[in-house]
Amino acid sequence: MKFVVTIFCAGLISAVSCQLRCLGGPHHKSTPSSETNFQECFLYAESSCCHANFTQKLSDSPLIEMNNYYYNRCGNLSKRCEDYMKRIECFYQCSPLASHWIHPNISEAIQHVPVCQSFCDKWFDACHSDLICAYNWISDWTFDETGNHCKNDCIPFNKMYANGTDLCQNAWGISFIASSSPCRCLDFTETDTKVIKYILKGDNSEESGEEEACKPRLQKPEDKKAADPEEHE
Numbered sequence: 001m002k003f004v005v006t007i008f009c010a011g012l013i014s015a016v017s018c019q020l021r022c023l024g025g026p027h028h029k030s031t032p033s034s035e036t037n038f039q040e041c042f043l044y045a046e047s048s049c050c051h052a053n054f055t056q057k058l059s060d061s062p063l064i065e066m067n068n069y070y071y072n073r074c075g076n077l078s079k080r081c082e083d084y085m086k087r088i089e090c091f092y093q094c095s096p097l098a099s100h101w102i103h104p105n106i107s108e109a110i111q112h113v114p115v116c117q118s119f120c121d122k123w124f125d126a127c128h129s130d131l132i133c134a135y136n137w138i139s140d141w142t143f144d145e146t147g148n149h150c151k152n153d154c155i156p157f158n159k160m161y162a163n164g165t166d167l168c169q170n171a172w173g174i175s176f177i178a179s180s181s182p183c184r185c186l187d188f189t190e191t192d193t194k195v196i197k198y199i200l201k202g203d204n205s206e207e208s209g210e211e212e213a214c215k216p217r218l219q220k221p222e223d224k225k226a227a228d229p230e231e232h233e
């Protein structure tokens with residue numbers, strides 16, 4: 001029976017169903033499970049590494065503070081920018097996919113998660129005139145019991161970062177890399193669960209079905225507008 005299960009996991013069924021693991025952060029569950037009453041991060045409600053109370057807190061707008069980490073040290077973020085910040089938070093805290101990229105030495109951290117270039121560029125665009133004082137949001141602060149404090153002046157995102165690639169690859173330290181592949185990357189939509197198996201197989205494997213799986217991303221922007229309400233803003 002064990003043998004059958006192993007084949008089942010390694011084979012056609014998505015890696016997701018076999019990956020019963022979460023990151024080791026203080027607010028992560030030990031294994032993903034379904035949640036009700038999510039207020040945010042709906043993408044992960046069926047298999048989640050965060051508790052619903054995390055999403056209740058995250059649903060505040062403006063987003064002020066999470067676990068003593070302040071998002072508004074340079075003033076409130078714009079709604080558009082905030083939405084991107086929340087999608088990243090949701091992924092880190094709730095997604096069962098995150099543990100595929102667990103940092104080898106720090107179980108609460110991730111490294112080199114491939115994020116779609118298009119997501120990085122849209123994130124940069126959404127935040128371009130919002131203000132920020134840290135280039136690396138993990139380390140470029142002074143920390144005390146009242147949380148993170150600016151060490152440097154507040155400047156717009158588009159002065160702090162050269163472009164979306166710079167933002168993706170540096171804002172959360174080494175957590176993310178910008179991927180030029182249209183398919184083998186995450187964009188924090190439901191397409192992620194369809195493409196994850198191709199991402200995990202590595203860049204040089206040829207796979208039928210890959211293009212079909214990431215079809216929503218390959219549609220022309222005009223088509224996408226109708227299908228994706230987020231793009232209307």
Ligand SMILES: *[C@@H]1O[C@H](CO)[C@@H](O)[C@H](O)[C@H]1NC(C)=O
Binds near residue numbers: 051052053054
């Ligand atoms: C969130 O809910 C979980 C499970 O119900 C609980 O263990 C945890 O302490 C709660 N966290 C907060 C901040 O209330």
Ligand SMILES: *[C@@H]1O[C@H](CO)[C@@H](O)[C@H](O)[C@H]1NC(C)=O
Binds near residue numbers: 061075076
């Ligand atoms: C940020 O939002 C809060 C809550 O709506 C509001 O009280 C505060 O005045 C805003 N801060 C700035 C600088 O606009």
Ligand SMILES: *[C@@H]1O[C@H](CO)[C@@H](O)[C@H](O)[C@H]1NC(C)=O
Binds near residue numbers: 104
């Ligand atoms: C993990 O720790 C080892 C041993 O200290 C070190 O060689 C390695 O570079 C670390 N890995 C990362 C990604 O920091």
Ligand SMILES: *[C@@H]1O[C@H](CO)[C@@H](O)[C@H](O)[C@H]1NC(C)=O
Binds near residue numbers: 162163164
């Ligand atoms: C983004 O900025 C980096 C750092 O300045 C630069 O090396 C890279 O060429 C830029 N990429 C694009 C696509 O403009």
